Amino acid sequence: MPTIRKLPEVLINQIAAGEVVERPASVLKELLENSLDAGSKAIEVQLTQGGIKQLRITDDGCGIDKEDLALALERHATSKIASLEDLEAVGTMGFRGEALAAISSVARTKITSRARGASHAWKVSERDHEPMPAALNGGTVVEVEDLYYNTPARRKFMKSDSTEYGHCDDAFRRVALARPEVGFQLSHNGRVNLRLAPGDAERRAREILGDDFMEQARVVDVAASGLRLFGFASLPAYARSNRDGQYFYVNGRFVRDKIIQHALREAYADILHGNRHPAYALFLELDPAGVDVNVHPAKTEVRFREGRAIHQFVFHALTRTLAAPVQAAVAAPVV
Numbered sequence: 001m002p003t004i005r006k007l008p009e010v011l012i013n014q015i016a017a018g019e020v021v022e023r024p025a026s027v028l029k030e031l032l033e034n035s036l037d038a039g040s041k042a043i044e045v046q047l048t049q050g051g052i053k054q055l056r057i058t059d060d061g062c063g064i065d066k067e068d069l070a071l072a073l074e075r076h077a078t079s080k081i082a083s084l085e086d087l088e089a090v091g092t093m094g095f096r097g098e099a100l101a102a103i104s105s106v107a108r109t110k111i112t113s114r115a116r117g118a119s120h121a122w123k124v125s126e127r128d129h130e131p132m133p134a135a136l137n138g139g140t141v142v143e144v145e146d147l148y149y150n151t152p153a154r155r156k157f158m159k160s161d162s163t164e165y166g167h168c169d170d171a172f173r174r175v176a177l178a179r180p181e182v183g184f185q186l187s188h189n190g191r192v193n194l195r196l197a198p199g200d201a202e203r204r205a206r207e208i209l210g211d212d213f214m215e216q217a218r219v220v221d222v223a224a225s226g227l228r229l230f231g232f233a234s235l236p237a238y239a240r241s242n243r244d245g246q247y248f249y250v251n252g253r254f255v256r257d258k259i260i261q262h263a264l265r266e267a268y269a270d271i272l273h274g275n276r277h278p279a280y281a282l283f284l285e286l287d288p289a290g291v292d293v294n295v296h297p298a299k300t301e302v303r304f305r306e307g308r309a310i311h312q313f314v315f316h317a318l319t320r321t322l323a324a325p326v327q328a329a330v331a332a333p334v335v
């Protein structure tokens with residue numbers, strides 16, 4: 001007869017890591033979201049060998065005090081929610097208290113942080129959750145090295161450095177596009193590849209999607225019955241042969257959602273044909289109670305309470321904007 005036994009904590013975290021930590025890019029997404037939740041205004045990302053060898057994220061956020069730092073790597077430890085009501089109205093990117101526990105179970109992980117007002121910084125690692133004194137002017141530095149060093153079966157699924165870097169670049173752009181007020185920098189193997197100064201939504205969209213897109217995009221800004229859709233969507237003259245330029249956010253979170261994708265396809269159905277795809281950076285905002293973001297640990301899936309109403313709203317907002325006779329294209333850049 002098989003015997004039932006409780007799994008050790010590390011193994012539980014490693015199993016959970018299968019869902020949260022698919023590849024370096026998923027680590028990067030979680031760390032960027034943590035930095036944003038900490039109120040950072042400048043975030044620097046340094047990757048080595050596609051992020052497989054090292055991901056290092058430096059932020060100027062609120063930091064973590066000594067007592068919290070001891071818990072940061074524990075599973076189900078979060079500063080972001082405390083009750084079901086909090087979960088239903090969650091305004092932060094994170095809330096599951098899982099990412100750091102999962103990441104540190106499959107990679108060498110160090111966190112150095114200095115809380116505001118603290119006389120110095122503290123540091124913990126995957127091996128030692130007891131904080132040790134460290135030096136740092138402020139904010140937090142998270143270093144994740146040798147992803148999947150202890151789980152070879154998972155390591156095999158990682159692709160070449162350049163493929164993994166490509167995924168990291170995607171993850172970085174998705175986060176950066178939604179937070180134009182925050183400055184970001186991305187470097188790879190010691191070279192700075194992308195530097196984004198804090199600015200407004202238009203400037204950030206231009207940096208991420210390019211001048212060509214902005215010259216042939218319309219400003220979307222439609223609000224009705226508690227819903228708002230704003231951002232930029234390409235006119236038919238601009239189309240891509242792939243879906244790379246498609247960014248859709250729900251309450252600041254990048255999502256891939258069937259209802260939304262269908263509404264967008266329908267909105268473009270009469271004006272784009274064949275293998276041509278629109279590009280867009282669109283932000284849907286609604287009451288957090290109207291959308292469940294706790295569908296999957298990676299949180300790129302959501303469930304809408306009123307899917308039909310959302311579909312109609314997105315479809316109409318877009319068709320109306322794209323069909324408007326007056327060219328509301330974005331102004332040319334000032335050079």
Ligand code: ADP
Nearest residue numbers: 034035038078079094095096097098099100140
């Ligand atoms: P979650 O984000 O779901 O709360 P995480 O495992 O990602 O869970 O992080 C655990 C906790 O560690 C967070 O709730 C937060 O208090 C703290 N934390 C993580 N990263 C940072 C950071 N860059 N700055 C400040 N606090 C952080």
Ligand code: MG
Nearest residue numbers: 030034094099
């Ligand atoms: Mg988090």
